[in-house]
Amino acid sequence: MHEVDVVLLDLGLPDVDGMVLCRQIRAVSDVAVIVVSARGEVDDRILALRTGADDYLVKPYDVDELVARVQAVRRRRGDRVAVPAGPGGVVKLGEVTVDLDRHEVTLGDQSVPLSRKEFQVFALIITAQGAVMPRDQVLHEVWGRSGAAESRSLDVHVATLRTKVGRALIETVRGVGYRLAEHPDQLER
Secondary structure, eight states: OOOOSEEEEOSOOSSSOHHHHHHHHHHHOOOEEEEEESOOOHHHHHHHHHHTOSEEEESSOOHHHHHHHHHHHHHHTTOOSSSOOSGGGEEEETTEEEETTTTEEEETTEEOOOOHHHHHHHHHHHHTTTSOEEHHHHHHHHTSSOOHHHHHHHHHHHHHHHHHHOTTTEEEETTTEEEESSOGGGOBO
16 A cells, blocks of 8 residues: 555545544555635634644645645655665766766766756655656646756756766656666675
């Protein structure tokens, strides 16, 4: 069974009051709870937050705002994808060494200076361990949205990464995203 990352809880449920359900969830789990409700009064929002909700979004809401709030709650709770478990958080990709904990990349014995966003993009691709990292997921994780400007920025960041760490390391899967060109079982940790 998969664990739940975030619960979107509508207060207007037909069988049980949403506040009661929020208390019941909080009694057995520390899962993130975001209330999505048509009840927009300040008292309702305060009560939900005091009952155990992590965030509150009033209907109707923009889907991009919901996605951003889910990401913010996950980030605050430490549910980031970018740092994998492993000894020291160090990944070797041929001559490229990536220290995910220290945000350092070396090529051979030379340090490779990466901007914060370049490192975040690279870390997401690495932590996918050879699986395709969907473009939309990279955009949402690194930029928090997926507009035209962010999409173009991602293209530039990937091109810059290829220049800095080697063209053959990051492979584009057209229409989907990016992955490491090396087979995952060739990764050393």
